[in-house]
Amino acid sequence: MIALSTLSFGSLWGYTPRPETDEQRKSKTLMYDLKQDKGNPRTIESAVSELTKHNFKNFFGPEVALVPVPKSSLMKKGTLWTPLRIVQEMERQGLGIVSACLERTTPVPKAATAQSELRPKVRDHIASITLKPSLHMPERIVLVDDIVTRGSTLLGCANVFKRQYPDADIKGFAIIRTISNPEEFRSITDPVKGTIRLQGVETFRNP
Secondary structure (H helix, E strand, C coil): CCCCEEEEEEEEEEECCCCHHHHHHHHHHHHHHHHHHCCCCHHHHHHHHCCCCCCCCCCCCCCEEEECCCHHHHCCCCCCCCCHHHHHHHHHCCCEEECEEEEECCCCCCCCCCCHHCCCCHHHHHHHHHEECCCCHHHHHEEEEEEEEEECHHHHHHHHHHHCCCCCCEEEEEEEEECCCCHHHCCCCEEEEEEEEEEECCCEEEC
8 A cells, every 4th residue: 555645855966868968978977976976076975065055955954864765686785875875974964864774675676777667666665675663753754865767766765654654754855866858958957846756556756
């Protein structure tokens, strides 16, 4: 059963997987640098510093729980978990408190490389993610990912929370959002607030 069919989300940067211009090609390079925590200064640090300059006050704050979204695979010791690095940097810059309380217990196909019909749906994420017990859960929760495409992972994680904390204010945030159509790409820095909505079994993101 789906407890939450719509999720408010925000993102800072945009990138297109099929670049046609220099700016678009830079966006794709930036996406890879973010996922691998590369760059000088490191892309994650730069992203969070830039984030603080934009109007996301209703997303972040000292009392907000910053929850990194689990990887599609099971965690292995020494593996880079980019969303965790992001929330750690967010905490360092005063945007909330890290709460790494979601765990992937069953692997799912990686959405970026899976065929469209095999990409995990919201229900797949709900069934494969566990919320670790916590003595206290803040009223405001922001689920943080590095990249959002359709938003199935964010909405699935939000549903895991909503089942146990029905009164919590839950939002999603991704540093970068995928812009599939290059003609809709405006610039790398393109902060937006929008919604992720479930229709049937498919997830749709706007914008």
